[in-house]
Amino acid sequence: MTQSFDTPLPPPGERRRLREKASLTQAQLAAQLGVSRETVRAWETGRSTPSGRKRESYGKLLASLAVGPSADVTAPQDPQPAPELTVSLVRTGKPRPPVPTAGLTPPPPASAPLTPAQAFDALYxxxxxxxxxxxxxxxxxRELARESVEQAFQVAWQRWPEVAVDPDPASWVRATAYEYALSPWHRFRPRxxxxxxxxxxxxxRALLDVLLTLPPSYRRTLLLYDGVGLGLPETAAETEASTPAxxxxxxxxxxxxxxxxxDLAEPEVLHRRLAETASTERLRAAKPPTVRNGSERRARFWTRAAIAVTVAIIGATALTLHSAPTRYEPPVPAGETVPGLPPRAAPGTLSTAELTLRAKLRAESANGPEKLLPEPR
Structure with missing residues (x-):
């Protein structure tokens, strides 16, 4: 029985949509097909097209994904899965429901809408x-990494109406965390x-040293493309640069x-080493309620501070209006110098000339003209 390898494939964008609809990452899909993650990314971006048996397997898998949730498509069950840096949220269109993780209460059924707190906790x-x-x-x-992520999610909770309707909330939070982490003002903080x-x-240690020698923009681009697995246009958009740049x-x-x-000249090897280096560190994030409460406390603090500053400005304005003069008062003119009199000396010891003048005036005061007195007739 002959096998046909001319299996029709959907367009590249539809391939990616079907994979994300099934909540599969590129690495998981590549493991099922027996290819590399870079190969799956090339198929989904249209840079290459599978052929032969791989084309037939890829076509059957996409057809099963298009059937719906009833298709028997599951992620590979590996007792020790390779560490991944990717966050498989939909980057275009509506965000897919997040996968429940350990310690997270599964969201309510699809018929019941999520509350803002539940949606935020699931995203976090x-x-x-x-x-x-x-x-x-x-x-x-390590501490700056945890602080940057918490700060980004606190900002996201404060602006949740905007983040909730964003086509890709994960990218929104990631960009905020990266901007905070790469801020040059951290170098002035004592800690x-x-x-x-x-x-x-x-x-x-060698890989991390090399990464830290790169300029921040180069480091961020490399991490998004070779670490997270974004495409070049998505990387350029998130770093606010053109695609050629x-x-x-x-x-x-x-x-x-x-x-x-x-040894890290190959992109696949570099991606694996980035994932391994990040996974060796025991980096724990805070619980979602802690982040939400911290965001609310921060919002209350700044609200009260704004109210206090406003009250202070109003009080200073009222005091100024109360103490300001209500009529025009001309300024006191400067004094005029009387001819013949020496200028008034400043407080202090008299000079020799002043002492001589004082003695002369005291000596001549008794030898003045006699007073005229009326004589009786």
Whole structure:
């Protein structure tokens, strides 16, 4: 019986949509097909097309994904899965429901809408662990990585109506965390003036040292493309650069790493080493209620501070209006100098000339003309 390898495939965008609809990452899909993650990404972006048996397997898998939730498509069950930096949220269109994780109460059925707190907790539990590891690779500091992620999610909770309708809330939070982590003002904070202990493994230490020597924009582009697994247009959009500029940064970053670590010249090897380096550190994120409560406390603090400043300004204005003069008062003119009199000396000891003048005046006061008195008649 002959097999036909001319299996029709959907367009590249539809392939990616079907994979994300089934809540599968590129790495999981690649494991089922027996190919690399870079190959799946090339198929979904249209840079290449499978052929032969891989085309037939890929076509059957996409057809099963298109059937719906009843299709028998599950992620590979590996007792020790390889660490991943990717956050498989839909980057275009409506965000897919997050996968329940350990310690997270499963969301209510699809018929019951999620409350804002439940939706935020689900997004945090799904994205925060991987985002802390990504930020650690970006900064090389464990405490700063946790602080950046918490700060980003606190801002997201304060602006939740905007984040909730964003096509890709994970990218929104990730961009906020990266911006906070790469802020140059952290170098002036006392707790971040001294470097943290490096990783225990020599290979991880060497990779982290090379990453930290790259410019922040190059480091961020490399992490998004080779670490998180974004496409080049998505990477350029998130870094606020043009696609050619993002590609140039990526090439220079890869060249710098390959020059010092030749074993990481291949993108697939670099992606695996980034994931392993981030996963060796025990980086724990705070619980979602803690982040939400911290965001609310921060909002209350700044609200009260704004009210206090406003009251102070109103009080100062009222005091000024009360104490200000209600009519015009002309200024006192400057005194005029009387001819013949010496200028008034400043307080202090009299000079020799002043002492002489005083003695002369006292001596001549008794020898003046006689007073005229009326005589009786």
């Amino acid at each position: 539990a799904f994205c925060a662990p991987a985002l802390v590891r990504q930020t650690y690779l970006l900064t090389g500091r 971040y003036r001294h470097p943290e202990p490096p990783p225990a493994d020599a290979a991880d 993002a590609a140039n940064r990526l090439l220079h970053a890869r060249s710098a790493i390959a020059a010092r670590l030749p």
